[in-house]
Amino acid sequence: MLSETRTREPFAALVRALLNQQLSGKAAATIHGRVLALVGGIEGLTPAALSALDPALLRQAGVSRPKISYLKDLSSHVLDGRLDLHGLEHLSDDEVVTAITAVKGFGRWSAEMFLMFRLNRPDIFPVADLGIVKGVQKLFGMKKRPKPSTMERLAKPWRPYRSVAAWYLWRLHD
Numbered sequence: 001m002l003s004e005t006r007t008r009e010p011f012a013a014l015v016r017a018l019l020n021q022q023l024s025g026k027a028a029a030t031i032h033g034r035v036l037a038l039v040g041g042i043e044g045l046t047p048a049a050l051s052a053l054d055p056a057l058l059r060q061a062g063v064s065r066p067k068i069s070y071l072k073d074l075s076s077h078v079l080d081g082r083l084d085l086h087g088l089e090h091l092s093d094d095e096v097v098t099a100i101t102a103v104k105g106f107g108r109w110s111a112e113m114f115l116m117f118r119l120n121r122p123d124i125f126p127v128a129d130l131g132i133v134k135g136v137q138k139l140f141g142m143k144k145r146p147k148p149s150t151m152e153r154l155a156k157p158w159r160p161y162r163s164v165a166a167w168y169l170w171r172l173h174d
Contacts, residue, residue, distance in 0.1 A: 010085035011078060012045045013118040014100070017110040018070055019063070027062075034061035051075035070105025077103050089119055116163050125162035127151045135169025 019035065020028040036042055038057055039049045050071055058068045077083035083103060088096050093115055100111040112126040126132055127148040136142070136151050146154070158165040 009045070010088060010114070010118055011047055011074075012042060013114055014074060014085075014103075014106070014110070015045060015050070015071065017113045018067060018074070018105060020113070021067070021105075021110065031062040035063065037061075047075040047078040051079065067105065070103070073104040074106070088114075093121055093124065116166065121163060123160040123162050125152070125155050125158075125166055129166075131170045131173045132166055135171075135173040138172055139169065 015035070016028075016032055019032045023031070035058065036045060038053060038061060039045050055065075055068050055072075058071070059065070063071070074083070078085060083099060088099060091099065096115055096119065097108060097111040100106050100114060101108060109126055109128050112124050112129075115121040116124045116126075133145050133151070136146050136154060137144075140146070140154065155162050155165060
């Protein structure tokens with residue numbers, strides 16, 4: 001998710017997070033680039049523009065049918081005010097997770113990526129992220145993948161900068 005959306009519009013960051021779900025970085029980047037081309041670039045990636053796109057064009061760009069419905073739901077939530085993207089920065093981490101996960105297709109992982117990469121929150125530790133899981137496994141020499149509760153316990157000494165620890169764990173896994 002490290003990209004031009006890191007410091008730009010929150011809508012673009014959420015679109016990128018959704019497109020990154022369950023895909024390799026390269027595949028997600030390709031699809032993201034195609035979606036941006038459909039709307040005229042990063043500046044054209046707005047809820048109204050995405051909502052107006054023909055789903056067939058998104059399918060041709062490589063977006064799955066479920067993700068198309070999630071993108072449309074995200075656009076709808078933003079357009080009708082159910083999701084105030086610019087107000088998110090004033091909320092607590094838990095409130096941001098609650099607001100984002102109210103949108104179909106957005107789970108805790110997407111909200112945590114938004115917290116880390118768009119809102120630059122320092123103490124996010126995404127225990128469901130496979131790269132983080134594998135990084136913890138490697139760092140601590142574990143034979144089996146650690147459970148979330150184990151990861152939370154091991155990450156306690158890294159508070160209040162677990163986001164930084166997560167970045168290092170991703171690199172360790174790579």
